[in-house]
Amino acid sequence: MNWPDNRCRIEVSLDRQQVTLFREGKNVFEASASTAANGAGFEKGSYRTPTGNFVVRERIGEGAPLHTSFKGRLPRRIWQGEKSDDAILTRILWLHGLDPENSNTYLRYIYFHGTHAEDLIGRPASHGCIRLANKQMLELFELTPIGTAVQIS
Numbered sequence: 001m002n003w004p005d006n007r008c009r010i011e012v013s014l015d016r017q018q019v020t021l022f023r024e025g026k027n028v029f030e031a032s033a034s035t036a037a038n039g040a041g042f043e044k045g046s047y048r049t050p051t052g053n054f055v056v057r058e059r060i061g062e063g064a065p066l067h068t069s070f071k072g073r074l075p076r077r078i079w080q081g082e083k084s085d086d087a088i089l090t091r092i093l094w095l096h097g098l099d100p101e102n103s104n105t106y107l108r109y110i111y112f113h114g115t116h117a118e119d120l121i122g123r124p125a126s127h128g129c130i131r132l133a134n135k136q137m138l139e140l141f142e143l144t145p146i147g148t149a150v151q152i153s
Contacts, residue, residue: 004055004098004149010112010140012130012152014040014049017122019112019132021143029143031136032122034115035152039124042101047127050102050110054150057096057106059141066090066134067114079116086127090114090134091141095150113137 011020014035021029041048060073069079070088079089093112097105112130114137115121121133130152132140 004053004147006149008143008145009149009151010056010144012150014051014124014153017124019130019140021140023143029140031132031140034117034121034123034125034131036126036128037124038128042104044104044108049126049128049130049152050097050105050108051152052097052099052102054095054097054102054105054152056093056144056146056148056150058092058094059144059146060092060094061090061141064091066138070113081116084116086129087116088113088129089116090137093141093144112140 008023017033019031019033020027036047036049038048040051042050064075065078067079067089068075069077079087095105095110097103110128114134115131118133
């Protein structure tokens with residue numbers, strides 16, 4: 001596989017809390033997001049969103065119902081609105097870091113994923129992942145193949 005595949009790329013803006021997907025240079029998807037409440041960073045256990053260049057290494061949740069709750073990347077049940085610190089819902093796009101400073105991203109379990117806290121979308125609130133509203137996460141997942149280039153800045 002030729003990684004990353006630059007025909008399809010995602011840009012994440014920490015300043016604007018926004019995700020944009022480009023296909024063949026055309027903007028085909030845009031959504032508000034929520035990145036880390038602790039800001040940017042690379043250290044394991046820091047609950048920070050890493051920056052730099054990445055690739056989508058795994059897609060998890062194909063065919064699962066909207067609001068499916070994942071634990072250990074396995075679908076468990078439909079989320080029923082119970083309290084959660086950081087529910088991972090709907091779909092997962094698991095990132096692999098390509099730069100020396102973000103090379104631990106995959107082992108830090110940094111994803112794009114749906115969230116229980118849709119009211120916090122648009123401002124930093126995650127534990128390091130990039131959260132999207134569940135319907136937007138479903139749409140992004142459908143548009144994003146494995147190997148998609150990702151830039152977080």
